[in-house]
Amino acid sequence: MSMEYLRGVSTLKLDVEKCIGCGMCVNVCPHAVFVVENRKAAITDVDRCMECGACAGNCPVDAILVKKGVGCAQAVRTGFLRGTEPNCDCGDDGNCC
Amino acid sequence: MAQNANVLKVSLSPKLNPVGQAAPGTASAGYSRADRLGAWKARWGINRMAYRVNPGLYALGAPSAASPVFATANYKLSFDALRVSLKGVDAWLLVLDTRGINVWCAAGKGTFGTLELARIIAETGLEKVVSHRTVILPQLGAPGVSAHRVKAYTGFFVVYGPVRAEDLPEYLRLGRATPEMRRVRFNFTDRMILAPIQLVHFGRYLVPAAALLFLLGYRADAAYTLGALLAGGALVPALLPWLPGRSFAVKSAAAGLLVTALLALAHDQTPAQFAARALIYSAIASFVGLDFTGASTYTSLSGVKKEMRLAMPAHALAVAAGLVILAAGRFL
Numbered sequence: 001m002s003m004e005y006l007r008g009v010s011t012l013k014l015d016v017e018k019c020i021g022c023g024m025c026v027n028v029c030p031h032a033v034f035v036v037e038n039r040k041a042a043i044t045d046v047d048r049c050m051e052c053g054a055c056a057g058n059c060p061v062d063a064i065l066v067k068k069g070v071g072c073a074q075a076v077r078t079g080f081l082r083g084t085e086p087n088c089d090c091g092d093d094g095n096c097c
Numbered sequence: 098m099a100q101n102a103n104v105l106k107v108s109l110s111p112k113l114n115p116v117g118q119a120a121p122g123t124a125s126a127g128y129s130r131a132d133r134l135g136a137w138k139a140r141w142g143i144n145r146m147a148y149r150v151n152p153g154l155y156a157l158g159a160p161s162a163a164s165p166v167f168a169t170a171n172y173k174l175s176f177d178a179l180r181v182s183l184k185g186v187d188a189w190l191l192v193l194d195t196r197g198i199n200v201w202c203a204a205g206k207g208t209f210g211t212l213e214l215a216r217i218i219a220e221t222g223l224e225k226v227v228s229h230r231t232v233i234l235p236q237l238g239a240p241g242v243s244a245h246r247v248k249a250y251t252g253f254f255v256v257y258g259p260v261r262a263e264d265l266p267e268y269l270r271l272g273r274a275t276p277e278m279r280r281v282r283f284n285f286t287d288r289m290i291l292a293p294i295q296l297v298h299f300g301r302y303l304v305p306a307a308a309l310l311f312l313l314g315y316r317a318d319a320a321y322t323l324g325a326l327l328a329g330g331a332l333v334p335a336l337l338p339w340l341p342g343r344s345f346a347v348k349s350a351a352a353g354l355l356v357t358a359l360l361a362l363a364h365d366q367t368p369a370q371f372a373a374r375a376l377i378y379s380a381i382a383s384f385v386g387l388d389f390t391g392a393s394t395y396t397s398l399s400g401v402k403k404e405m406r407l408a409m410p411a412h413a414l415a416v417a418a419g420l421v422i423l424a425a426g427r428f429l
Contacts, residue, residue: 028239030281051397054239069398072391
């Protein structure tokens with residue numbers, strides 16, 4: 001039984017030097033990827049990261065980098081067909097998510 | 098990103114005059130039969146994009162200037178989850194304009210975002226309504242919001258509440274979210290609630306295709322086509338943790354193979370024909386099930402891209418090979 005996604009694909013990076021240990025990343029991560037120990041954040045299991053970007057956007061010192069995006073095949077297809085980045089903006093077809 | 102933020106900071110200074118300060122609306126914590134029916138329809142994709150509430154500030158119960166402020170999206174299912182969970186609490190509900198999209202998806206796009214939050218705080222004149230400077234956001238709004246930027250633009254502190262609105266009473270009692278409240282889940286109910294949308298989406302193509310096959314006399318293939326739809330659209334969500342592999346394409350192909358094999362029990366055909374249909378209908382189920390990545394709560398863009406690079410050519414090859422085998426059997 002497994003609800004873990006592909007290993008070794010996440011683009012998440014943490015710059016421990018910059019980190020001030022505020023813990024915002026721990027608060028916003030929906031998959032408990034971060035812990036704060038000794039006033040520094042650490043990544044526990046990078047393969048749990050779904051690249052939602054919540055941590056990077058809420059890090060006040062820009063210590064986190066991740067190529068944010070939606071893990072959605074339909075969005076990847078739409079992006080590919082339109083020649084844009086994957087996105088779930090579905091314009092006027094009236095069936096968005 | 099950082100450069101952008103500076104530009105926005107200038108154009109969205111909190112000193113800008115709030116536009117159109119309307120009196121707050123009211124909301125109740127009751128959940129009626131009409132709400133239940135509306136929710137059911139939205140889940141089946143019936144008029145889903147019109148299932149909205151007006152953005153703005155709502156009074157729940159009899160809130161005072163000291164009452165907490167909770168932000169949410171203007172998708173009615175999101176708004177309902179919040180107001181119903183806050184039964185018995187006097188609070189302000191701040192509804193962002195996410196164009197009828199739920200909090201998490203809207204946050205992914207940025208419509209539940211820093212700027213929209215700043216805009217709605219200014220437009221509703223929130224700083225005059227409440228005496229404190231805290232807005233409680235659903236945790237899943239975080240991908241679209243930078244708490245420190247909201248503070249800089251509006252003076253309001255963003256506090257992230259739990260992932261699920263139903264945990265709010267406990268969150269308010271404890272004064273903080275537990276690690277369990279901070280994690281998204283994807284249990285059986287969470288998955289099955291999303292299955293109808295998948296079925297409706299792909300049913301638009303596959304049900305007419307099956308009907309056409311049936312009318313052309315390919316009755317078995319009509320059944321296999323519907324089987325592939327059910328495999329990818331319903332079996333994948335239902336059996337997700339138990340289907341083999343981590344890749345959704347692989348899990349869904351397995352579900353497709355299972356259904357094709359079950360249907361084949363009632364269908365007299367040569368082994369080669371079975372192999373051909375296994376290829377075709379597993380590929381269709383895999384294509385359908387791969388889209389469940391978008392509904393899932395744990396797939397990443399990098400991962401989906403990686404598996405699509407392999408799955409798309411594999412689907413095309415499998416269908417082509419299956420058709421060649423079927424045609425060869427017919428004409429040789």
